[in-house]
Amino acid sequence: MFTISMSWVYELTILIYALSVLLYFIDFLHNNRKANRIAFWLLSIVWILQTFFLIIRMIDIGRIPILTIFEGLYFYAWVLISLSLIVNRLVRVDFIVFFTNVLGFFIMSLHTFAPAQHQSTLLAQQLVSELLIIHITMAILSYGAFTLSFVFSLLYFIQYNLLKKKKWGKRLLRLGDLSKLDHMSYVLNVIGVPMLILSLLLGIIWAYIKLDHFYWYDAKVIGSFIVLVTYSSYLYLRVGKGLEGKTMATLNNMAFLVLLINYFLFGNLSRFHIWHS
Incomplete structure (x- = not known):
């Protein structure tokens, strides 16, 4: 039951991420500050949910989940969101978050549809x-x-x-x-x-x-x-x-x-x- 609930929340995260990127795109085309603000808060929610999943996974397997390409893609997407939010706060360059998270969403999508690679995960645990x-x-x-x-x-x-x-x-x-x-x-x-x-x-x-x-x-x-x-x-x-x-x-x-x-x-x-x- 918990696994099903986590899966539902993960799918919701992807949808929120897509909506955030879409609103950033609207802001890019029409200089819509309201869309920019909403997109920023949605992206912050995505970061919180991603961090939550990362911590849960870390507790579950007892290590930082980065040893397989399946895990690495997720961590890469999390790093991109984190860096874009930090740089946006420090430097205040408009559109940096949008372009970074177009790439981040692409990486996140690859992670979503990538095979789980159970054999690779077992080998990774042996070599950790x-x-x-x-x-x-x-x-x-x-x-x-x-x-x-x-x-x-x-x-x-x-x-x-x-x-x-x-x-x-x-x-x-x-x-x-x-x-x-x-x-x-x-x-x-x-x-x-x-x-x-x-x-x-x-x-x-x-x-x-x-x-x-x-x-x-x-x-x-x-x-x-x-x-x-x-x-x-x-x-x-x-x-x-x-x-x-x-x-x-x-x-x-x-x-x-x-x-x-x-x-x-x-x-x-x-x-x-x-x-x-």
Whole structure:
């Protein structure tokens, strides 16, 4: 009976999330502040419900639920909502929550329709360790930072095109200054890169301790280092060469595409990330 009730609440959460994204879209099209306020409170309710489910799941299995792709998708969606609400409160950049949660809703939908992967879950329980938990948590948090950075770059392009076409209006004012969008995208990458470095180091240490054979040429390992090199190149060009603006926004969008390829494609090709794919 409890399971059925939880399932009903979870489905309600998805519906509230969809309604929130829809209202943010209405605000984006028509500059409707009332829709924006309602969408924000609905998203806050979604975050509370998601956090509740996360805690219940954590108590049920005795660990942070991030070891399988089924669990990882849910945690990723929760991270995106959390970061978007925090950044929106601190920076006050309009539409950042909307674009971030379009991605968040997509991730949440993937989680909803993904297979439960019972065998992978059993294997994950056998391999669980604090080191692995920290490794995966930091990796997902870094991905969350990179995702939010991508959203700022996307907003940069929208604002850039509005200015170029001289489309003055409320949307132009609410998107904020180009330099601010560019700077926030950079700051989030500065946060994401060291977290990814630490995650990879911890993952390598864990693999050498727990696994009989560690494959440096594994698809997921190679893909993760490609992601790191791509974002590190972004930081080098930004800090070392002084590049900024449209060029860096374009590079940031390309880097995010590499990240998505690594997460969704290379993870399925991995030889030892079998509990996480």
